[in-house]
Amino acid sequence: MSTDHDDVRALARPLRDEADLDPLLERIEDARIVAIGEASHGTHEYYAWRAALTRRLVAERGFRFVAVEGDWPDCYRVNRSVRLREGADEDPRDALDAFARWPTWMWANDDVVQFCRWLRAFNAARPEPDRIGFYGIDVYSLWDSMQGLVEWLREHEPQHVDTAMQALRCFEPFGEDGAEYAFASRFAPTSCEQAAVDLLRSMCQGRGREELEGDPESRFSAEQNAAVVVDAERYYRAMIRGSAESWNVRDVHMVDTLDRLLTHAGDKAVVWEHNTHIGDARATDMAGAGMTNVGQLLRERHGGDDVVLVGFGGHRGGVVAGESWGAQMERMPVPPARGGSLEALLHDAVGADALFVVPRGERPAWLDRRLDHRAIGVVYRPERERWGNYVPTVLGERYDAFLYLDDTSPLQPLHLERADEHVPLVSEAV
Structure with a gap:
């Protein structure tokens, strides 16, 4: 020693x-x-x-x-x-x-x-x-990303609102409860996966034209919210099958997001x-x-x-x-x-x-x-x-x-936890 x-x-x-x-x-x-x-x-x-x-x-x-x-x-x-x-x-x-x-x-x-x-x-x-x-670059914000995307589309690209609303209506019956959606997607014959994928595909169509005419940073954020919806839906379904699979969905999402940022925000x-x-x-x-x-x-x-x-x-x-x-x-x-x-x-x-x-x-x-x-x-x-x-x-x-x-010493939080705080469903605590 x-x-x-x-x-x-x-x-x-x-x-x-x-x-x-x-x-x-x-x-x-x-x-x-x-x-x-x-x-x-x-x-x-x-x-x-x-x-x-x-x-x-x-x-x-x-x-x-x-x-x-x-x-x-x-x-x-x-x-x-x-x-x-x-x-x-x-x-x-x-x-x-x-x-x-x-x-x-x-x-x-x-x-x-x-x-x-x-x-x-x-x-x-x-x-x-x-x-x-x-x-x-995390994956948990399915509902916040969905709602933020719909608001952005209504203001900037109304031609994609119908596709976004189809995805939103698919998730709405589950409120903001990831556990409820995860269990429903296991036992129900269909899931919201296709609606989420269709939403992201519609967002990416015509991207070059929109970037030239609009605010590239704002549109990138909208596309990222669409990508979060796709991967968060996959994450919640994967949680039912096992923690290793959902962990991998989450970390792959974070690296995919980082790669997109390296192209968009700097190398x-x-x-x-x-x-x-x-x-x-x-x-x-x-x-x-x-x-x-x-x-x-x-x-x-x-x-x-x-x-x-x-x-x-x-x-x-x-x-x-x-x-x-x-x-x-x-x-x-x-x-x-x-x-x-x-x-x-x-x-x-x-x-x-x-x-x-x-x-x-x-x-x-x-x-x-x-x-x-x-x-x-x-x-x-x-x-x-x-x-x-x-x-x-x-x-x-x-x-x-x-x-x-x-x-070492503890962090100094800005505030105590709030009673109305959203607690996500996760398969790990880090």
């Missing part, structure tokens, strides 16, 4: 301020996609360091947009604010405070507000076509998601369960030179989470990492915040050893630390770099 500790210390770099990210910027070089994770959805330090790295990528390396694990309609309101679009919220906080899908604290928190205010100020000095965007992207999506699934037990994820798909589609995957981890501290799906958020303690885990190794060897950049060539043995790596989702129960909350991980294969925080 002392050899492991020596090898860990030899690779560790101090992590005190933004300047300490220089070795990571050198590793990124000319990569087009930097995917930055988090070991929980409710830890201040993960969000703060992710924002610090993103600011440097935007200001120094010309990255063109940020894509996050959030719903398209909600994040598009934030996008309009940070890009200073006409009629948008002047303060991004107002756009973030409007988030109404549980868990709101993922994006409606002080750290994201601070970053988005910085991004708006950065954009204010740039011409409109060069402003940096902020987009949500260099920063991605913000949980480690479970960012870290390459092939370096965990996810692959054995038939699951892929964003990190794996990005490497497969774009190659290792164009993609840098950055993970996070922490030894102890605090987090914002719920004790069950849809439960009231609360601040919870995060106990010291269990013995034998990656986090325990880093704590014992370094005992301070540190940056690790995985060497491209020969590397120390501990990077190729399978170690338990803590993963806290929006649902967390500290008492399960002895047998749960960890993902077996080969660090050197899962990430290209890793930020270790020895002691």
Whole structure:
């Protein structure tokens, strides 16, 4: 073990301020996609360091947009604010405070507000076509996307309204209940799949003409809402058949959306998601369960030179989470990492915040050893630390770099969960 500790210390770099990210910027070089994770959805330090790295990528390396694990309609309101679009919220906080899908604290928190205010100020000095965007690439917003699309079509492309209304009428009997639709699609002879596909096909017809005559950004958003309807419908049907299939539908959707954004919004992207999506699934037990994820798909589609995957981890501290799906958020303690885990190794060897950049060539043995790596989702129960909350991980294969925080603290949410908040049906809690 002392050899492991020596090898860990030899690779560790101090992590005190933004300047300490220089070795990571050198590793990124000319990569087009930097995917930055988090070991929980409710830890201040993960969000703060992710924002610090993103600011440097935007200001120094010309990255063109940020894509996050959030719903398209909600994040598009934030996008309009940070890009200073006409009629948008002047303060991004107002756009973030409007988030109404549980868990709101993922994006409606002080750290994201601070970053988005910085991004708006950065954009204010740039011409409109060069402003940096902020987009949500998740799949949950079937009903919000459907309703937003119908409203947009009525104003801009009334020739497609009938097709959209056919899709809307198909989903209407289920209200906004994904579970009801999922079970109905299993036992009923038909589903809304064809209506959703027809809607997307009709949106894509004549796209070139509309882009020349109208607002390309606005129409892209409408098309993305149509794509969400198609994939969300597939996601809810897949949930009945198994969590691995629905997980894959979701992560493929997020990477498909990112690829469309790389064509539409610029060719260099920063991605913000949980480690479970960012870290390459092939370096965990996810692959054995038939699951892929964003990190794996990005490497497969774009190659290792164009993609840098950055993970996070922490030894102890605090987090914002719920004790069950849809439960009231609360601040919870995060106990010291269990013995034998990656986090325990880093704590014992370094005992301070540190940056690790995985060497491209020969590397120390501990990077190729399978170690338990803590993963806290929006649902967390500290008492399960002895047998749960960890993902077996080969660090050197899962990430290209890793930020270790020895002691962490909870996020500061903008508001408490609301009684009328929509709780989506999901097959996983990250």
